[in-house]
Amino acid sequence: MNQNNLAEPLDFNLTCPIPIADYPRVTLAHGGGGRLMRDLIQKMFLSAFNNPYLNQLTDGASLAMTGAKLAFTTDSYVVRPIFFPGGDIGSLAIHGTINDLVMCGAKPLYLSVGLILEEGLPMTDLWRVINSMSSAAKLANVQIVTGDTKVVDQGKGDGIYINTSGIGQLYKDPIGPHLVKPGDGLILSGDIGRHGIAIMAVREGLEFESKIESDSASLAAVVDDLMTSGIEIHCMRDLTRGGLASGVIEIAQSSKSQINLVEDAIPVREDVQGACEILGLDPLYVANEGRFVVFAPKSEIDRTLDIMRRHELAKESALIGQVRTGTGGLVSLKTKIGTSRIVDLLSGEQLPRIC
Amino acid sequence: MKFIDEFRDPVLARKVSESLKKITTRHWIIMEVCGGQTHAIVKFGVDELLPDQVMLVHGPGCPVCVTPVELIDKAIEIASKPGVILCSFGDMLRVPGSKGDLFSIKAQGGDVRFVYSPLDALKLARQHLDKEVVFFAVGFETTAPANAMAVKQAAVEKIQNFSILVSHVLVPPAMEAILSSKKNRVQGFLAAGHVCTIMGYEEYFPLAKKYHVPIVVTGFEPLDILQGVYMCVKQLEEGRAEVENQYTRAVAMRGNQAAQELIREIFTITPRRWRGIGEIPKSGLALQDAYAEFDAEMRFGVAEMVVEESTECISGLILQGLKNPRECPAFGTRCTPEKPLGATMVSSEGACAAYYRYRQYEPEGASSEPE
Numbered sequence: 001m002n003q004n005n006l007a008e009p010l011d012f013n014l015t016c017p018i019p020i021a022d023y024p025r026v027t028l029a030h031g032g033g034g035r036l037m038r039d040l041i042q043k044m045f046l047s048a049f050n051n052p053y054l055n056q057l058t059d060g061a062s063l064a065m066t067g068a069k070l071a072f073t074t075d076s077y078v079v080r081p082i083f084f085p086g087g088d089i090g091s092l093a094i095h096g097t098i099n100d101l102v103m104c105g106a107k108p109l110y111l112s113v114g115l116i117l118e119e120g121l122p123m124t125d126l127w128r129v130i131n132s133m134s135s136a137a138k139l140a141n142v143q144i145v146t147g148d149t150k151v152v153d154q155g156k157g158d159g160i161y162i163n164t165s166g167i168g169q170l171y172k173d174p175i176g177p178h179l180v181k182p183g184d185g186l187i188l189s190g191d192i193g194r195h196g197i198a199i200m201a202v203r204e205g206l207e208f209e210s211k212i213e214s215d216s217a218s219l220a221a222v223v224d225d226l227m228t229s230g231i232e233i234h235c236m237r238d239l240t241r242g243g244l245a246s247g248v249i250e251i252a253q254s255s256k257s258q259i260n261l262v263e264d265a266i267p268v269r270e271d272v273q274g275a276c277e278i279l280g281l282d283p284l285y286v287a288n289e290g291r292f293v294v295f296a297p298k299s300e301i302d303r304t305l306d307i308m309r310r311h312e313l314a315k316e317s318a319l320i321g322q323v324r325t326g327t328g329g330l331v332s333l334k335t336k337i338g339t340s341r342i343v344d345l346l347s348g349e350q351l352p353r354i355c
Numbered sequence: 356m357k358f359i360d361e362f363r364d365p366v367l368a369r370k371v372s373e374s375l376k377k378i379t380t381r382h383w384i385i386m387e388v389c390g391g392q393t394h395a396i397v398k399f400g401v402d403e404l405l406p407d408q409v410m411l412v413h414g415p416g417c418p419v420c421v422t423p424v425e426l427i428d429k430a431i432e433i434a435s436k437p438g439v440i441l442c443s444f445g446d447m448l449r450v451p452g453s454k455g456d457l458f459s460i461k462a463q464g465g466d467v468r469f470v471y472s473p474l475d476a477l478k479l480a481r482q483h484l485d486k487e488v489v490f491f492a493v494g495f496e497t498t499a500p501a502n503a504m505a506v507k508q509a510a511v512e513k514i515q516n517f518s519i520l521v522s523h524v525l526v527p528p529a530m531e532a533i534l535s536s537k538k539n540r541v542q543g544f545l546a547a548g549h550v551c552t553i554m555g556y557e558e559y560f561p562l563a564k565k566y567h568v569p570i571v572v573t574g575f576e577p578l579d580i581l582q583g584v585y586m587c588v589k590q591l592e593e594g595r596a597e598v599e600n601q602y603t604r605a606v607a608m609r610g611n612q613a614a615q616e617l618i619r620e621i622f623t624i625t626p627r628r629w630r631g632i633g634e635i636p637k638s639g640l641a642l643q644d645a646y647a648e649f650d651a652e653m654r655f656g657v658a659e660m661v662v663e664e665s666t667e668c669i670s671g672l673i674l675q676g677l678k679n680p681r682e683c684p685a686f687g688t689r690c691t692p693e694k695p696l697g698a699t700m701v702s703s704e705g706a707c708a709a710y711y712r713y714r715q716y717e718p719e720g721a722s723s724e725p726e
Contacts, residue, residue: 208471273356279471280703337577338365339400341713347692351445351469351703 016127017043026121031151044127045147048134053110053145061145063110065169071106073097074165082129082159085198086213090132092289093162095218098140099238102223103292105175106168108140113147113164118157129160140218142166171227177254179234185301186259186321187294189222189314190215191267192244196286197275212271215313217290222311226294229307235295238288245284245343247293248321249331258326261333261343265320281350284333284343295323362576363399371581372404375588379406383591384540385584386533386676388526389547390417390704391575397709399577409588412540412676415529415629416547418494419446419702420670423628425662426522427452430491433520433655434465440483442476443491444498445469450701453662473505473519480509480517489651492519496550499523499640500614503621506642506649518651523640524627526550527558532635533675534566541676543587545573545580548602553618555610559598567596574602621646630664630698631671668697673706680710687711 018039029036046055053061077093087095094111101108113133117126137144194215201210219238226233235255237247244266252259268276268283276283290313296304301319308317331343361367387393393413396402402411415421431452434441441457448457448469461467466486470476473490480488492502502519509517526547533539546559551572559570569590573583583601590597600606618640627639642650652658667685672678680686680699690696692708699705703712 270356273359277356277359335399336360336363336365337368337399337401337404339403341398341400342715344712344715346712348449351448 016124017047018123018127023123025123026117026119026126026151028119028151028153031117031149037149040149044130048130049113049137049144049147051143051145053143054147061110063145063167069170069174071101071104071168071170071174072165073100073104074163075100076161076163078158078161079199080158081202082125084202084214085211086194087216087289088129088132089160089162090129091136092216093164094133094136094140094142095216095289096240097164097166098142098218098220099290099292101166101168102219103236103238104168104170105172105227105233105236106170107224107227108142108166108168108220110143110145111137111164111166113144113162115147115149116157116161116163117149117151118159119151119154121159126160129162136218140220142220175233175235177235177251180251180255180257180295180323181234181297182257182323182325183298184234184295184323185298185304185319186248186261186323187296187301187304187308188244188266188318188320189219189292189294189308190316191269191272192239192288192291193268193272193276193283193286195289196243197272199287200279201275208275210271210275212269212275215288215290217313219290219292219313222308222314225307225310226304229303231296231300231304231307233294233296233304236292238292240289241287242346243283243285243287244291244293245282245331246345249343249345251295252331253329255323256328258324258328258330258332259321260324260326261321261331263333263336265318267316267318285346285350293320359576362574362578364578367578368404368581371578371585375409375581375585376406378585378592379408379588380592382408382410383542383588384410384412384676385543385545385587386412386414386541387545387573387580388414388416388530389550389575390420390702390706391549392545392547392573392580393417393706394704394709395575395577396580397713400713401577401580404581405584409584411584412679413673413706414544414676415533415632415674416495416526416550417674417699417702417704417706418498418524419450420674420698420705421524421629421632422447422450422493422522422698423630424452424664425628425660426520427456428454428662429652429657429660430457430520431455431460432657432660433489433651434460434467435463436487436655438486440466440468440479440486440488441491442468442470442473442479442488444471444493446702446704447491447493450698451695473502474508477505477508477514477517480514481512484516486516487654488517489655490517490519492521492523495524495526495547496553496618499618499622500553500611503617506621506646507617509649510646518649518654519642520651521622521641522627523622524629525624525638525640527562528635528638529629529632531562532632532638534562534568536675538675538677541568543569543591544571545583545587546570548572548574548579548606551600551602551606551610553611553614555608556598556600556606557608563596563598569596570598572598572600572602572606574605629674631668631674633671665696670697670699670705670707673699680707681714683707687715
C-alpha cells in the first residue's frame with residue numbers, strides 16, 4: 001500500500017468523475033447545498049465509497065446491531081503536506097480511526113467522513129484523496145456509511161481537513177490499561193519513527209533527501225488474529241503522536257504500574273536513526289501511524305509474537321519491556337550502554353536542535 | 356548503525372569505566388563544556404559509570420541557554436512587525452524572553468518559522484521578495500560558518516530583504532571567565548568537540564598553560580565522553596595540564612581553515628553578554644562593517660533595547676559549574692520545561708531540562724531486564 005512516487009497519482013485507473021474542464025478546483029458552491037454539491041457527492045463520493053448504507057443518501061445511516069458491545073471513536077486529520085511518502089491524508093484518516101477502534105479490542109465496521117475543503121483545492125487532489133480513502137477502507141473491510149462536506153474560503157484551510165468517526169464491535173469485554181498487570185510482557189509490532197521522519201522530510205522549509213516512507217497502515221487484520229486467538233490480551237496502544245515513549249508512559253500512568261523498557265530491543269531502521277541523529281530527535285518520541293504495542297501475560301508472549309510476526313506489517317515484532325510493581329506511572333529505560341534512566345513525557349513537539 | 360553503535364557498546368563502556376576507576380585516587384571536578392555532551396551524559400547515564408570521586412559539572416556550551424534575554428526580546432520585537440518572516444533553529448522558539456517566547460508571537464499571527472539552516476532562510480528571502488526575512492543567528496563557532504555563508508551569499512546575490520540577528524558566542528573566552536573566577540572549582544575540561552571541528556584546538560594551549568588545567572577535546576557519544584574523562588583524570592592524577600584530542604575522528608589541530616577564513620571575513624570579535632553570566636570581553640561575534648546592511652538590529656532599530664534578567668533563576672551559577680540543577684529551590688516546582696524561569700530549563704541541551712527529563716526521580720529496580 002505504500003505509494004511513494006508523489007509525481008504519479010495513486011490508484012488512478014479511474015479518471016476523476018467530475019469533468020475537470022468544468023471544475024478544475026473546488027469552489028464554494030461545492031459545499032453550498034446546490035447542484036454542484038449534489039454532483040460532487042453523487043459522482044465522486046458515491047462512486048468511490050459505494051455501499052447500500054451511503055447510497056440511500058439519507059441524513060444518517062441506519063445500522064442494525066442487536067446485543068452487540070460497541071466501540072466508538074473520532075479523530076481529525078490535518079497533516080501537511082496532504083500527500084507524503086508512503087501515504088496521504090485520505091488513507092491516514094481511514095487507518096487512524098480503524099486503528100483507534102482495534103486498539104479498544106473492537107472489529108471496525110462503519111465509518112463516517114467529514115470533509116472540510118478549502119476553496120481552490122485542485123479537483124484532482126480531492127479525487128486522489130477520495131480514492132485513497134476508498135482503497136484503505138475496502139482493504140480493511142469497513143464501510144463509509146455517512147458523511148458531510150463543507151467548503152471554506154481560500155486561506156481559511158490547508159487544502160483539506162478530514163474528520164472520521166468509527167463504530168466497531170467489541171470481540172469481548174473491553175481491554176485497556178485497567179487490565180495491565182505486573183509480569184506482563186510489552187511487545188512492539190516493529191520499527192519506530194518512520195511516519196514522523198517521512199513527514200518532516202517533505203515539510204516546507206525543512207526538506208531533506210530521504211527514501212523513508214510513512215508506516216501508515218490498518219492494524220485490523222493483525223488485531224483480528226490476536227483477538228480471536230484465545231490469548232488474553234490485556235491492553236493495546238497505537239503509537240501515533242508522541243511516539244512509543246508517550247504511548248507507554250500513558251499506559252504506565254493509567255495502570256499505575258512501572259514499565260521497564262530495553263533500548264536495545266526496540267527496532268529503529270538505520271535511515272530513521274540517521275535522520276534522528278542529524279536532527280537531534282529521539283526516535284522514542286517520533287510519530288508512527290502503523291505501529292502498536294501489546295501487553296500480554298508472560299505465559300502468552302511467545303504465542304503473541306508468533307501470531308504478530310505472520311503479518312507483513314508486524315514481522316519484526318519484538319519483546320521490548322516488562323510491567324513491574326515498582327513505582328506506579330514510571331517508565332524506565334535500560335540504555336544501550338547498560339545504565340538506566342527514566343523516560344518522561346515531552347512538554348510539546350520535539351524541536352530540531354541547533355547543533 | 357555504523358559510527359553510532361560502536362560508540363555505545365556496553366562492554367567497551369564497562370572496560371573504560373573499570374580502567375578509570377583503577378587510575379582514580381582523589382576527588383576531581385571536571386566540566387564538560389558543551390550542552391550536547393551534558394545531554395548525552397544524562398540521556399545515557401554516563402555518570403553512573405564514573406568513580407564516585409569524579410564529578411562532572413555542566414558548562415556554558417548551550418547556545419540557547421546563554422543567549423541573553425534581551426536578544427530574545429529583540430527577536431520577538433522584530434517578529435511582531437508586519438511583513439517579517441523570522442526564521443530560527445527549532446529550540447530557540449520556546450525560550451522565554453522577558454515577556455514571552457517566539458511561539459506565542461506565532462500564535463498571535465507573527466510569521467515565525469523554524470529551519471535547519473540559515474541557507475533555508477535565504478531561500479525564503481528569494482521566494483518572498485515582498486517580505487523581510489530575518490534569521491536568528493545563534494550559536495557557537497559551530498554554526499558561525501553557515502551563518503557567515505548565508506550573509507556572504509546574500510551579498511553576492513544582492514538580496515536586500517534578508518538580514519540576521521546575531522547572537523554568536525565563542526567558547527575559549529567563556530572557559531577563561533570560569534577559570535579566572537575566584538569561585539572556580541573546575542579542575543579539568545572536556546572541550547566541545549564540534550566547536551573544535553571548526554576552530555581546531557590551538558587556542559586552548561595558552562589556557563592550559565596559564566591556568567595549569569588539562570583540556571581534552573571530546574566527542575558526544577557515551578564512549579567518547581568516558582574516554583575524555585579517562586584522559587582528563589589521567590592527566591590530573593599525573594599532574595599534567597595539556598591539551599589532548601580524544602575526538603580524533605572529527606577534529607584536526609588547526610580545524611577547518613576555510614570555515615575560519617569565512618568567519619573572519621564576515622564577522623568581527625566583540626564583547627557579548629551571556630545569559631546568567633554577564634558580559635565577557637571578546638566573547639562574541641558581530642557583523643563586520645562591510646556587511647552591516649545585513650544586521651537586523653540596525654535594520655529594525657532594536658539595537659538599544661536593554662532588558663534585565665529574572666533574579667530567581669540560578670542558571671548563571673549552573674553554567675559556570677558552581678551549582679547543580681537539583682540545588683535550585685525552583686527546580687521542578689516553580690521552574691519546569693512547561694514554565695521555565697530560565698533558558699537552562701528550555702533547551703534540551705540545557706542542564707536543568709536534561710535533569711528534569713531524565714533524573715526527576717530514580718526508578719526502583721530500573722536496571723532489571725525483562726525476564
